[in-house]
Amino acid sequence: MRYIDFVDLKYRPSVDDVICEFQIEEAAGISLKEAAGGIAAESSIGTWTQVTTEKSYVKELGAKVFEIDGKRVKIAYPIRLFELGNLPNLLSSVAGNVYGLKELKHLRLEDIQIPSSLAKSFRGPRFGIEGVRKLVKVYGRPLLGAIIKPKLGLKAADHANVAYESWVGGCDIVKDDENLSSQDFNRFETRVSETLEKRDKAQEEVGEKKVYLPNVSAETEDMLRRAEYVKDLGGESVMIDVITCGASALQSLRNRDLGLVIHAHRAGHGALTRVENHGIAMKVIARLVRMVGVDQLHIGTAVGKMSESQDEVLENIKVLKEPFHGLKPVMPVASGGLHPILVPDLIKIFDKDFIIQAGGGIHGHPDGTIAGATAMRQAIDATLHGISLIDYANDHVELKKAMSIWMTR
Amino acid sequence: MRYIDFVDLKYRPSVDDVICEFQIEEAAGISLKEAAGGIAAESSIGTWTQVTTEKSYVKELGAKVFEIDGKRVKIAYPIRLFELGNLPNLLSSVAGNVYGLKELKHLRLEDIQIPSSLAKSFRGPRFGIEGVRKLVKVYGRPLLGAIIKPKLGLKAADHANVAYESWVGGCDIVKDDENLSSQDFNRFETRVSETLEKRDKAQEEVGEKKVYLPNVSAETEDMLRRAEYVKDLGGESVMIDVITCGASALQSLRNRDLGLVIHAHRAGHGALTRVENHGIAMKVIARLVRMVGVDQLHIGTAVGKMSESQDEVLENIKVLKEPFHGLKPVMPVASGGLHPILVPDLIKIFDKDFIIQAGGGIHGHPDGTIAGATAMRQAIDATLHGISLIDYANDHVELKKAMSIWMTR
Numbered sequence: 111m112r113y114i115d116f117v118d119l120k121y122r123p124s125v126d127d128v129i130c131e132f133q134i135e136e137a138a139g140i141s142l143k144e145a146a147g148g149i150a151a152e153s154s155i156g157t158w159t160q161v162t163t164e165k166s167y168v169k170e171l172g173a174k175v176f177e178i179d180g181k182r183v184k185i186a187y188p189i190r191l192f193e194l195g196n197l198p199n200l201l202s203s204v205a206g207n208v209y210g211l212k213e214l215k216h217l218r219l220e221d222i223q224i225p226s227s228l229a230k231s232f233r234g235p236r237f238g239i240e241g242v243r244k245l246v247k248v249y250g251r252p253l254l255g256a257i258i259k260p261k262l263g264l265k266a267a268d269h270a271n272v273a274y275e276s277w278v279g280g281c282d283i284v285k286d287d288e289n290l291s292s293q294d295f296n297r298f299e300t301r302v303s304e305t306l307e308k309r310d311k312a313q314e315e316v317g318e319k320k321v322y323l324p325n326v327s328a329e330t331e332d333m334l335r336r337a338e339y340v341k342d343l344g345g346e347s348v349m350i351d352v353i354t355c356g357a358s359a360l361q362s363l364r365n366r367d368l369g370l371v372i373h374a375h376r377a378g379h380g381a382l383t384r385v386e387n388h389g390i391a392m393k394v395i396a397r398l399v400r401m402v403g404v405d406q407l408h409i410g411t412a413v414g415k416m417s418e419s420q421d422e423v424l425e426n427i428k429v430l431k432e433p434f435h436g437l438k439p440v441m442p443v444a445s446g447g448l449h450p451i452l453v454p455d456l457i458k459i460f461d462k463d464f465i466i467q468a469g470g471g472i473h474g475h476p477d478g479t480i481a482g483a484t485a486m487r488q489a490i491d492a493t494l495h496g497i498s499l500i501d502y503a504n505d506h507v508e509l510k511k512a513m514s515i516w517m518t519r
Numbered sequence: 520m521r522y523i524d525f526v527d528l529k530y531r532p533s534v535d536d537v538i539c540e541f542q543i544e545e546a547a548g549i550s551l552k553e554a555a556g557g558i559a560a561e562s563s564i565g566t567w568t569q570v571t572t573e574k575s576y577v578k579e580l581g582a583k584v585f586e587i588d589g590k591r592v593k594i595a596y597p598i599r600l601f602e603l604g605n606l607p608n609l610l611s612s613v614a615g616n617v618y619g620l621k622e623l624k625h626l627r628l629e630d631i632q633i634p635s636s637l638a639k640s641f642r643g644p645r646f647g648i649e650g651v652r653k654l655v656k657v658y659g660r661p662l663l664g665a666i667i668k669p670k671l672g673l674k675a676a677d678h679a680n681v682a683y684e685s686w687v688g689g690c691d692i693v694k695d696d697e698n699l700s701s702q703d704f705n706r707f708e709t710r711v712s713e714t715l716e717k718r719d720k721a722q723e724e725v726g727e728k729k730v731y732l733p734n735v736s737a738e739t740e741d742m743l744r745r746a747e748y749v750k751d752l753g754g755e756s757v758m759i760d761v762i763t764c765g766a767s768a769l770q771s772l773r774n775r776d777l778g779l780v781i782h783a784h785r786a787g788h789g790a791l792t793r794v795e796n797h798g799i800a801m802k803v804i805a806r807l808v809r810m811v812g813v814d815q816l817h818i819g820t821a822v823g824k825m826s827e828s829q830d831e832v833l834e835n836i837k838v839l840k841e842p843f844h845g846l847k848p849v850m851p852v853a854s855g856g857l858h859p860i861l862v863p864d865l866i867k868i869f870d871k872d873f874i875i876q877a878g879g880g881i882h883g884h885p886d887g888t889i890a891g892a893t894a895m896r897q898a899i900d901a902t903l904h905g906i907s908l909i910d911y912a913n914d915h916v917e918l919k920k921a922m923s924i925w926m927t928r
Contacts, residue, residue, distance in 0.1 A: 209789025356765005
């Protein structure tokens, strides 16, 4: 079969097909149809030349280009092309060699539709939005999280103290930075043990449930050992860098099913998602990690230090929350360059079911971390009560000070 | 510290620094220095604003922009920023959040220099080029590998037969496709068992060592179980899709140290590597997976169906073979759209220490797989003897037929 034979614009996908939507830029001298057919071929049963080894029973496994709309192309893949419950396999197929084909100049996987049988072969979120809310016993407002700063360098004891102050100031959650794992200045076990002690202290003093998210990102067996250590010490959540650890390890963490909330950081996604006409759209990553079963996922801020547009962020939120073969919705995380002044816009974009995470926007407060966390909570409270931050700041000094230093940003 | 404070053009890197070379495109209204400083900050101890929680002892961990040459920027990272032996951690740091910074429009990690202490905290290749040659007992010529085609769809028994014919025809190696794992039409265990039986048969008949590379790509624990199964059945090698499985699982496979040759397929790399001004250069991936310890790595063809230029391929080869803190050299794999006519150019580019892999270029031979493999071996023999393929084809009918159908490509 030639590449062009994988184009069938009359084909109507079956409910069991995986459907991918690509944006294509074909190479010079190549027709869009041939380039699109190349993708379908390379991800199913074809290659660049006819082969003598093809059996008649193989043909029904061919993927089909069934829609071409400008540079947008839809391809249907028979479910039998994939191993159920194997995310690396799915990726190697629909997001693998195709990026290297010389018939293409650029290729972006814009969206993916997963049939029920494939979705159900993964675990999906164990907690999801409801489970996370039940754990922290907070309803009706966004959760507030602090990221310990400086990102790297704090000794475990100082790290634990910053966490303590974040909780006492009003944060529900404290998380490690995405590149803090177990460096010599701050060993994983010491940090987790000391920070969970401070969590208990903060919980007792404040009378609210507090959550710590230690970063377990590492080689898979180290990662699983670390997650079990967290569990043993009474932790309820862990964080994993899903892109840099990879699909196999993410599945391993979910499949071990330790009863821990899984918080997914997406460090490195921008290498894949940021160029408009190449790579993989963030919403595809969001859908796939929801399928595997994370409970919380970073999806951009629309405001703050990251680059995504509001439309992209809204699409990501939709993918995390919309019905998906009975899998629980995932809690979106807004993180990156956030501070109190951005809170009203964030709540407008994200609504209430999300986590507002701040690092610099809390620990950068002139009066320190406690005041910084308090200012963030005040900004949330003001917004939920329909009061402008400027008015609310009149009798909330922490918010007032925060606004004075970040007003110009 | 502001982003700009992470620029120190007078700094001279220490032997223990990790050094990254980036190509930057700064966002509108941002100076290149500020954008570069943002990368150094975000990968070490800084963030977008000053924080009150920084301790004096933290400062020495700051990364430093020490060279700016046009859009090329070099950054030095103190080794203590990283956890030894943790590749996800290294990636989350130097190739993580930085891709999302709004101070940047595009960012490409062009090269990375790893200090000895970090390199030695990973295992490196167990076999490397010498070990692979010792296993197959072939010296002085490139190894020849076949990829079973069609990529997907063959039942295990037919798959094993195609493998058998490839070996009998002259291939040293037979590998699975990158997206064949354990689909219902061809279960992993059945395939491995039947194909290894055929390997034994071929070995006996031909009197040469033959190698099978089953694709173990899956969730980490499934992957390790599959690798152990291969080992138990007398296999000596496995293949892993390093990008789609991810860094954590790759380390797990190497660290389990089963004594199996690790063949690294790079399906999906193009999403990261292909855009000139964004993502990660293939040679960075090559260096990192060599450090973890693969024995063979796909690095492009310069000719064939993949898109990389000859210069890029030569750089990748260099990274796999050059001295690297005592780690063994990795055998380069040329794979994708290859057929006999391309062999002389391949050997010119790759020299002798590499694997020529062909799928369509073997099974697409008009007389079938045995003739196709024979034609490839003839092309290798002709080239090594300094005879032109056209002359050699005069009394080598398999080569002659192969040339007649692929001459126009």
